[in-house]
Amino acid sequence: MAVLVDITKCIGCEGCTVACKRYNQLNFKAKPRNVKDGRVELDDNRWTVIQEFQGKDKDKLRFVKKQCLHCLEPACASACFSKAIQKDKKTGAVVYYPDLCVGCRYCLVACPYSIPKYQWEEQFPQVSKCQMCSERQTNGDAPVCVAACTTGALTSGTREELLKKAHEIIDSDPRYVKHIYGEHEVGGAEWLYISDVPFEELGFKTVSDTPVTDYTKSYLSKVPGFAAAWALFLTGLAVYNHRVEKNRKANDEDEQGKEE
Amino acid sequence: MRIYKCFRILGWDFTITPTRFVLTGFVFLMVATVLLRLLTGFQYVTNLTDETPWGLWIAFDVMCGVALAGGGYSTALLVSMFRYKQYGIVARGALLTSLLGYILVMAGLFLDIGQWFNFWRPFVSWGYTSVLFEVFWCISIYTTILSVEFFEIITERVLVKKLHKYVVKILPVLIVIGLVFPVLHQSSLGGLFLIMKEKMFPLWWSEFLPVYFLLSSFFIGSAMVAVETSLAKTAYGHEIPHDIMLSLTKVGARIMVVYLVMKLYDIITLDQWSYVFQGTLQSNMYCIEMLFGIIIPILIIFSPLGKKKWGLLTYAWLTVLGVILNRLNCVFTSMYESGAYFPGIGEFIVSIGLISMGVLIYCFLVENFNILGNERAVQIKIDKDKDIKNLIWSLLRTKRH
Numbered sequence: 001m002a003v004l005v006d007i008t009k010c011i012g013c014e015g016c017t018v019a020c021k022r023y024n025q026l027n028f029k030a031k032p033r034n035v036k037d038g039r040v041e042l043d044d045n046r047w048t049v050i051q052e053f054q055g056k057d058k059d060k061l062r063f064v065k066k067q068c069l070h071c072l073e074p075a076c077a078s079a080c081f082s083k084a085i086q087k088d089k090k091t092g093a094v095v096y097y098p099d100l101c102v103g104c105r106y107c108l109v110a111c112p113y114s115i116p117k118y119q120w121e122e123q124f125p126q127v128s129k130c131q132m133c134s135e136r137q138t139n140g141d142a143p144v145c146v147a148a149c150t151t152g153a154l155t156s157g158t159r160e161e162l163l164k165k166a167h168e169i170i171d172s173d174p175r176y177v178k179h180i181y182g183e184h185e186v187g188g189a190e191w192l193y194i195s196d197v198p199f200e201e202l203g204f205k206t207v208s209d210t211p212v213t214d215y216t217k218s219y220l221s222k223v224p225g226f227a228a229a230w231a232l233f234l235t236g237l238a239v240y241n242h243r244v245e246k247n248r249k250a251n252d253e254d255e256q257g258k259e260e
Numbered sequence: 261m262r263i264y265k266c267f268r269i270l271g272w273d274f275t276i277t278p279t280r281f282v283l284t285g286f287v288f289l290m291v292a293t294v295l296l297r298l299l300t301g302f303q304y305v306t307n308l309t310d311e312t313p314w315g316l317w318i319a320f321d322v323m324c325g326v327a328l329a330g331g332g333y334s335t336a337l338l339v340s341m342f343r344y345k346q347y348g349i350v351a352r353g354a355l356l357t358s359l360l361g362y363i364l365v366m367a368g369l370f371l372d373i374g375q376w377f378n379f380w381r382p383f384v385s386w387g388y389t390s391v392l393f394e395v396f397w398c399i400s401i402y403t404t405i406l407s408v409e410f411f412e413i414i415t416e417r418v419l420v421k422k423l424h425k426y427v428v429k430i431l432p433v434l435i436v437i438g439l440v441f442p443v444l445h446q447s448s449l450g451g452l453f454l455i456m457k458e459k460m461f462p463l464w465w466s467e468f469l470p471v472y473f474l475l476s477s478f479f480i481g482s483a484m485v486a487v488e489t490s491l492a493k494t495a496y497g498h499e500i501p502h503d504i505m506l507s508l509t510k511v512g513a514r515i516m517v518v519y520l521v522m523k524l525y526d527i528i529t530l531d532q533w534s535y536v537f538q539g540t541l542q543s544n545m546y547c548i549e550m551l552f553g554i555i556i557p558i559l560i561i562f563s564p565l566g567k568k569k570w571g572l573l574t575y576a577w578l579t580v581l582g583v584i585l586n587r588l589n590c591v592f593t594s595m596y597e598s599g600a601y602f603p604g605i606g607e608f609i610v611s612i613g614l615i616s617m618g619v620l621i622y623c624f625l626v627e628n629f630n631i632l633g634n635e636r637a638v639q640i641k642i643d644k645d646k647d648i649k650n651l652i653w654s655l656l657r658t659k660r661h
Contacts, residue, residue, distance in 0.1 A: 034310050043310060075455050081393035082381040100385050103374025106392050108313040109595070112458035117310045118374070123301045125374040186458065207458045215454035216391050219470060223394065223444065231440045237341050238436050244343075 001091055001137050002159035003146055004166055005065055007195035007202065008176075009153035012050050012063035016145035016154065020048045020067075023133065023144040033120075039203075042066060044119040044128040048145060053202045062195070064202050065145070065154070068115045068130035069182055069189035070094045073211035076129075079110035084127075092159070092190045093132035101126055112186050112207050132190070159190060166194050187211030273627050275638075280623065283616040290613020293606050297371060305606030312601035314591055321368030321611055323587035325361050326399070326449060327477045328580070331488070332358025332406065333442035334481030338511060340435050347508050349500060352413060352631045353492065354485050359406040360618045366403060367614055391451040398445030405438040413629050446477040453590055461542045461594035463535050466526045475519040476583050482512035483557075483579035490573055496626065496637040506572055513561040516579070520554050545585075545593045553582015 021028055026045045034041035039051045048067035054060060070087075074094045077085040084100035085107055087093070096116075107116045107127060119125035133143040141147065142156040155162065163183060170176040181193040186207050193199070200206055268274075297305040308315045335354040338344045370376055387393045412431060415424040450473025457465055466472070486509050489500050527533060536543055557578045565571035592601065603611075626637045 041310075078389045079392065079455055081387040081390040081396055082378075082385045083387045084381075084385075100378075100381055101375055102378045102381050103376070104372070104392065105313040105374070106390070106452070108310065109459070110455045114311070114459075118308075118313060120308065120310075121301065121303050122374075123299070124377075125301055205458070210457075212455045212457050213389070215457060215467065216389070216451065219448075219451045219454055220389070220391065220394070223448070227440060227444055230443060231436070234341060234436045234439050238432060241341070241343060242432070 001093075001132075001142070001156055002162050002190040002192065003143065003154055003156045004162040005191065005193045006153050006155075006169070007062055007064060007193060007197070009151045010050070010063040010065065011151055011153075012052065013150065014050055015148045015150060016065060017046070017048050017050060019144045019148035020130075021045070023136075024131070034117075042115065042117055042129075044117050047128065047130045051203060053197070055197050056201050060197055062197055062202060064193075064204075066203075067145075067191070068094060068132070069113060069185075069191045070130075070132050071186060071189045071211075073187035073213045075110040075112060075186070075212045076107035076116055078213040078216060079106045081106065085116075088134055091132065091134050091137040093134040093137060094129075095131050095134050096127055096129060098126045103127075110212070112212055113205060159192075162192055166192055170194055184209040187213070272624075275623065275627055280620060283620050286609075286613045286616040287620065289609050290617070293609045293613070294371060297606065297610070298376060302374070305604065305610075307602060307604035307607065309601070312596050315372075315601065316603035316607040316611055317368050317372040319588050319591035320584070321614060322365050322372070323449065323591065324584045325365040325368065326446065327473075327480050327583050327587060328484050329358040329361030329365070330442070330446060330477035330481035331484040332361075332481070333439055333446075334478045334512070335485060335508075336435060337439055338508070341439065344508075346504050349504070350485050350489060350508070353488060353626075354481075355406065355410060355413075356622060356625060356631055357484065357488055359403070359410050360622055362399065362403045362406060364614045364618050365399065368611075371610060391448050391454065394448045395445050395452065398441045398448065402438065402441040402445065405434050405441065409434050409438060413631060417629055442477075443474060447471065447474040449473050456595065459595050460590070461535075461546075462530070462532055463527075463542065463546045464590050464594040466530075468522060468526060471522065472519065475515050475522075476586065479512035479516045479519070480579055480583040482509045483576040486572060486576035487580055490576070492626070492632055492637070495623075496632060498632040498637055502569060502572070506566060509572060509575060510561060510566075512579075513558060513575070516554060516558055520550075520558065523550070523554075541598045542593055545589050549582060549585045549589055552578055553585055557582065 020026070024047060026047065028045075030043075030045035032040040032046065033043040040046065040049050041051075042049055048065060051064045051066055053062050053064060055062065070093055072092075074085070074087055077087050077094055081104065082100045082102050084097050084102070086095055086097065088095050103125060105118060105127075108114070108118060116127050116129045118127055133141070133145075136143060146154040146156045155165075157165075163180065166180050166183075170178055170180065175196045177195055177198055179199065181195070181199050181204055182189040182191050187209070193204070195202060293305060302308055306315055306317075331354040335347060335351050339347050339351045370379060373379060382393055382396050408427065409431065412424070412427045415427050447470035450469035450471070453460060453465065453469050454467070486505055489498075489505065493499050527536065536546060557575045560566055560571055560575045560578075563571075566575065626632050628636065630636055
């Protein structure tokens with residue numbers, strides 16, 4: 001399931017963030033840990049936040065909902081060496097399984113958007129990020145933030161449907177920026193954004209369309225062949241060295257025999 | 261000449277020197293900090309945040325530790341595979357440094373993972389799409405192999421009859437396997453950074469990162485052996501002929517030239533000259549790293565300066581520090597906002613404590629087993645006001661069978 005965010009429709013009521021905290025049983029009292037440029041960022045008790053932007057000329061007030069984008073080629077899931085983050089094939093949600101987590105924080109470093117956060121104050125900390133309410137989705141419900149949205153800024157559906165709808169909106173309405181954030185970004189995401197203010201003015205990171213997982217994939221695909229070739233080469237060399245030694249010993253003995 | 265007090269407990273030699281007292285103190289401090297860390301999590305010990313999730317333990321203890329331990333495999337490759345027999349006298353020392361390096365790396369990694377009781381998960385839950393998975397497996401296997409290889413030296417003194425001949429028999433196989441895994445994971449340590457394309461400063465990110473890490477681990481290997489033997493010389497009076505050290509480091513230096521050429525190729529094809537001379541913190545750090553870590557060492561070693569002892573030592577130290585700077589840059593300078601992270605006291609205490617522990621174990625092992633130049637070492641100190649009575653007394657105490 002995918003979600004389309006129409007930034008022009010968001011009024012910043014924070015209904016979605018409250019619903020998220022309630023549904024996921026996050027701590028309401030926790031103070032924001034990460035504040036950047038006066039805006040509250042995600043942390044272990046804030047899986048989604050609303051951030052306020054005023055555009056380049058400070059004349060347009062816009063609210064941007066920030067959470068995990070649930071990439072089609074998730075870097076975090078690909079980076080996890082114990083499969084503690086997996087992309088659910090049915091729902092498309094990128095889900096975290098704490099039982100499998102070792103706590104190496106490679107996912108935090110790997111995510112191009114720096115979405116996963118860590119429970120730094122816990123004794124045995126876990127990673128925390130939006131799970132896209134995967135349990136609700138398996139029951140056929142929309143994520144809780146979408147259900148809580150009163151203005152229609154968030155709509156859920158299949159990715160193809162939403163992409164079609166988004167294209168219709170931005171093509172028919174000249175006020176919109178002719179770009180759907182999340183359509184191609186690092187290989188595309190389940191969360192799509194459309195806006196009338198350029199995305200870079202709204203704190204969206206400009207990234208390339210190539211999934212970052214491509215680089216590791218192409219590297220890892222070369223490793224077995226290289227390892228086999230290197231091992232064969234070394235074995236051959238070892239056998240050769242062994243024979244040289246053996247021959248030298250035999251020669252030495254022969255020479256000694258002749259001298260005697 | 262003065263020989264430090266040496267105690268013999270159950271047949272093992274324990275030398276006591278003032279330095280070792282201090283180092284033991286560091287180890288105890290570390291143990292306390294480690295307990296605090298394991299029981300309370302990260303908040304009191306580290307300065308890590310969501311913005312800077314990897315700190316000193318990963319960047320220095322793990323990244324640099326593994327690189328510095330490259331001496332073991334590079335020397336083994338030259339001695340056992342390419343039959344540079346004359347380097348054989350440094351092989352055992354290099355092997356020991358590598359083994360200790362890897363054990364400390366594993367210790368550092370263990371402390372750095374949040375749910376440490378889960379450290380075995382990747383053995384059963386295979387995240388094979390991750391480069392870290394490869395690193396994890398390779399480091400685990402390689403440390404095991406290094407331990408068995410080192411066991412050959414141990415069994416020369418302990419369990420001689422029972423085990424030594426078997427260990428010697430499987431050694432050739434171990435050496436081959438023990439050359440496959442370090443090459444794999446040295447390169448995959450660079451491969452770890454491939455996925456951070458969108459985050460790293462362009463000067464450090466390249467599709468050749470795995471090759472860079474492999475090459476640099478090779479040339480830091482021989483440089484580290486040079487540094488280590490010079491330290492062993494001051495402590496134990498064990499000297500290795502200069503021409504052997506020079507030709508060994510020159511092998512590394514040739515690899516360094518390849519590294520430099522590849523880096524230049526990267527900058528030219530990706531047209532990154534504007535980044536190099538940008539004047540920002542990142543570009544300055546890059547220039548320092550390349551100038552002092554690569555270009556100056558190459559100039560030193562291939563000029564007449566390399567023939568002098570201090571020239572070789574300068575080369576070795578610059579190379580070692582240059583690679584350390586490179587690893588720190590890859591994590592900190594290229595990914596974090598400047599000033600966003602500075603290691604906490606706890607992180608320093610643990611890193612220093614781990615290194616101190618390594619030094620203490622190294623000293624104990626070289627004094628009890630045939631490692632440096634295939635004989636047991638005795639720590640000596642040149643002392644001008646030598647007291648003959650004391651000297652004889654201490655010699656008697658350290659007398660060996």
